[in-house]
Amino acid sequence: MTVLCEDTNFSSERLLGLYRDMLRIRRVEERLAKDSRAGNLPGPVHLYIGQEAVAVGVCANLTDDDWITSTHRGHGHFLAKGGAADLLMAEVYGRETGICRGHGGSMHVADFSKGIIGANGIVGAGISIATGAAWAAQLEKKGAVSIAFFGDGAANQGVLAEALNVATLWKLPVIFVCENNGFSEFSPSNTVTAGNIVDRAKPYGTAHESVDGNDIVAVAQTASRAIRRARNGDGPTLIEARTYRLHGHVEGEQTFLGAEYRLEQEVSDWRDRDPIPALASRMIDAGQAAREDFEHIEAEITEEVARAVKFAEDSPFPDPDAQTANFMFA
Amino acid sequence: MSKKRMIHAINDTLDSEMAKDPSIVLFGEDVEISLFGDTRGLKEKYGGERVRNMPISETVMTGMAVGAAAVGQKVICHMMFGNFMYTGFDSIANQASKLRYMTAGQISLPIVYMGVFGGGRSSAAQHSDAMHPIFMNLGGLKVVLPATPADAAGLLRTAIHDPNPVIFLQAAGRGGEMGEVPDGDFAIELGKATKVHEGDDVTLVAIGAMVRPALKAAQLLAAEGIGVDLIDPRSLVPLDTDAIFRSVRKTGRLIVVDEARDMCSAASHISALCADQCFEALKAPIRRLTVPDVAIPYSPTLEKAILPNEGSITNAVRTLLRKKSLAVEV
Ligand SMILES: Cc1ncc(C[n+]2csc(CCOP(=O)(O)OP(=O)(O)O)c2C)c(N)n1
Numbered sequence: 337m338t339v340l341c342e343d344t345n346f347s348s349e350r351l352l353g354l355y356r357d358m359l360r361i362r363r364v365e366e367r368l369a370k371d372s373r374a375g376n377l378p379g380p381v382h383l384y385i386g387q388e389a390v391a392v393g394v395c396a397n398l399t400d401d402d403w404i405t406s407t408h409r410g411h412g413h414f415l416a417k418g419g420a421a422d423l424l425m426a427e428v429y430g431r432e433t434g435i436c437r438g439h440g441g442s443m444h445v446a447d448f449s450k451g452i453i454g455a456n457g458i459v460g461a462g463i464s465i466a467t468g469a470a471w472a473a474q475l476e477k478k479g480a481v482s483i484a485f486f487g488d489g490a491a492n493q494g495v496l497a498e499a500l501n502v503a504t505l506w507k508l509p510v511i512f513v514c515e516n517n518g519f520s521e522f523s524p525s526n527t528v529t530a531g532n533i534v535d536r537a538k539p540y541g542t543a544h545e546s547v548d549g550n551d552i553v554a555v556a557q558t559a560s561r562a563i564r565r566a567r568n569g570d571g572p573t574l575i576e577a578r579t580y581r582l583h584g585h586v587e588g589e590q591t592f593l594g595a596e597y598r599l600e601q602e603v604s605d606w607r608d609r610d611p612i613p614a615l616a617s618r619m620i621d622a623g624q625a626a627r628e629d630f631e632h633i634e635a636e637i638t639e640e641v642a643r644a645v646k647f648a649e650d651s652p653f654p655d656p657d658a659q660t661a662n663f664m665f666a
Numbered sequence: 667m668s669k670k671r672m673i674h675a676i677n678d679t680l681d682s683e684m685a686k687d688p689s690i691v692l693f694g695e696d697v698e699i700s701l702f703g704d705t706r707g708l709k710e711k712y713g714g715e716r717v718r719n720m721p722i723s724e725t726v727m728t729g730m731a732v733g734a735a736a737v738g739q740k741v742i743c744h745m746m747f748g749n750f751m752y753t754g755f756d757s758i759a760n761q762a763s764k765l766r767y768m769t770a771g772q773i774s775l776p777i778v779y780m781g782v783f784g785g786g787r788s789s790a791a792q793h794s795d796a797m798h799p800i801f802m803n804l805g806g807l808k809v810v811l812p813a814t815p816a817d818a819a820g821l822l823r824t825a826i827h828d829p830n831p832v833i834f835l836q837a838a839g840r841g842g843e844m845g846e847v848p849d850g851d852f853a854i855e856l857g858k859a860t861k862v863h864e865g866d867d868v869t870l871v872a873i874g875a876m877v878r879p880a881l882k883a884a885q886l887l888a889a890e891g892i893g894v895d896l897i898d899p900r901s902l903v904p905l906d907t908d909a910i911f912r913s914v915r916k917t918g919r920l921i922v923v924d925e926a927r928d929m930c931s932a933a934s935h936i937s938a939l940c941a942d943q944c945f946e947a948l949k950a951p952i953r954r955l956t957v958p959d960v961a962i963p964y965s966p967t968l969e970k971a972i973l974p975n976e977g978s979i980t981n982a983v984r985t986l987l988r989k990k991s992l993a994v995e996v
Binding site: 403405435436437438439440444446447448449453454456457458461463464465466467468469470471472473474475476482494495498499501502505506660662663664665666 | 691715716718720721723725726727728729730731732733734735736737738739741756757760761765766767768769770771772773774775805806808829830
């Protein structure tokens with residue numbers, strides 16, 4: 337019997353926890369995909385389906401005192417960092433009970449009590465914010481770190497170069513996690529991105545690693561090394577996690593895109609490498625879990641998502657007369 | 667009271683606030699040696715962790731301010747020339763001004779973005795803008811322009827402790843101006859205009875560096891028997907509309923002197939508000955003395971010709987009053 341991961345941190349209990357965290361993201365977003373198709377959502381949603389191992393693998397090493405910044409594709413990061421499914425669902429539904437009381441929506445979900453500085457509608461914006469949060473963490477000297485999740489498209493924003501430079505120079509406890517899912521909106525990466533993203537760390541002397549973003553254990557281990565360095569005062573790391581988004585850039589894109597931008601074969605090849613069933617079969621093969629363990633988790637998540645949907649559906653829309661303009665200024 | 671230069675009033679205020687409150691941090695390009703002198707000596711007193719030279723990276727800098735403030739620091743982000751705020755505009759416009767609202771008030775963002783503004787020194791087009799109107803239009807920023815050393819000290823002290831992002835603009839090249847500054851923890855509430863000169867014939871609202879020539883004009887006109895009510899709003903967001911309306915209702919005439927380009931300037935905004943609210947009181951059309959919609963030129967003859975000054979202000983007042991008498995004659 338081969339044990340899946342030699343690192344004692346990866347007990348089967350822990351691995352089942354990671355599985356559960358990935359499955360929660362998957363089922364919440366499948367529901368949102370359905371809602372989007374049915375016209376139940378007020379705005380656009382960019383789904384994370386297929387990339388769950390990155391958010392969950394990284395966040396498995398964090399506590400509520402650590403910070404993350406996220407992207408327009410941010411539901412996965414929100415849930416992986418401990419954001420509640422019902423508060424997320426209500427926000428995306430535009431309801432008063434949402435995590436941002438309907439003021440932010442899908443692209444701005446944030447929960448500061450969980451260290452979630454928030455999703456972001458501006459591609460690349462989280463990079464500088466996470467760098468600033470890392471500066472604050474360095475000043476506070478409590479060992480907190482901050483993570484900037486961003487896409488391969490965002491890696492082409494100049495701010496990444498600025499951030500790598502200052503973060504390395506100041507030894508800031510920040511980890512830049514680039515999720516290379518192969519597309520920058522509808523442009524294949526190789527048409528807009530020169531060289532390897534992970535190599536962009538080299539001229540700054542920044543620690544860097546690239547990892548299979550669909551392998552949750554590899555992601556968790558890579559992130560763990562980077563986070564340990566950061567907590568020890570050894571500065572930032574750039575991680576490039578290669579992955580794939582199984583859904584479109586934005587739900588419903590088929591209705592307005594005049595042409596295909598990727599091959600069905602490519603999608604189905606990556607579907608075969610789906611990180612969620614991959615973890616289940618690896619655990620079963622290694623004798624670390626039984627089918628029933630996963631069925632049990634599936635049932636629990638199904639119920640959690642149903643509760644979240646009901647919570648959102650039963651919640652009122654925000655009252656436009658409620659003086660919420662007060663949120664503009666403290 | 668003690669007599670101080672503008673730049674020392676600012677430096678002393680930064681010093682006394684950083685001494686009292688260890689959560690205040692200050693960063694920017696060359697803040698250690700300090701180009702203008704306003705941050706000079708602070709690093710020696712408060713250490714290289716709290717007072718930090720930045721690489722020339724405005725894009726990451728404005729966002730780092732957001733990240734550090736969002737997680738608990740009071741941040742002073744020195745942008746050197748206000749024009750460089752355009753370089754770092756994204757995080758000011760898309761993050762700082764919106765993050766609190768988008769997250770339904772989950773956080774406060776105590777940030778002061780400071781820099782110098784305005785022309786008059788042949789610094790040419792990219793170092794001479796008066797950019798306050800752009801920030802006024804963003805909704806979530808306070809905008810402060812002190813005209814005297816005392817106001818600079820009192821307003822900056824308030825701005826540093828304000829839980830919201832504040833744009834603090836000092837008039838370029840005016841750091842050497844002397845004035846009496848009250849001793850101790852002297853603070854001025856934002857949104858409180860000051861009456862610089864009393865008169866009954868015409869209201870002059872002058873902004874920032876325009877206050878001084880407006881005062882000279884008012885004194886000159888007083889000798890001719892023309893009474894100028896001169897108001898310095900000191901902050902444009904929040905704006906002391908009460909003080910302005912009260913004066914306009916008294917005099918029936920309004921000229922706004924603003925160093926910004928005319929289109930969508932603070933002058934046009936204040937004019938619109940007064941047209942709405944003081945219409946019955948007006949005896950003459952509202953006038954704006956602004957900069958034409960051109961780049962600020964280099965050569966002194968060209969620059970002098972487009973900036974409002976004592977002469978153009980006095981002429982504008984005389985012309986406006988003549989208009990009224992003509993109207994009466996007809
Ligand atoms: C500053 C900015 N430019 C453009 C966009 C439009 N846009 C939204 S998502 C996106 C693609 C981002 O690609 P990537 O960073 O790889 O993330 P992914 O969508 O693949 O998760 C673009 C161009 C934006 N939101 N912000």
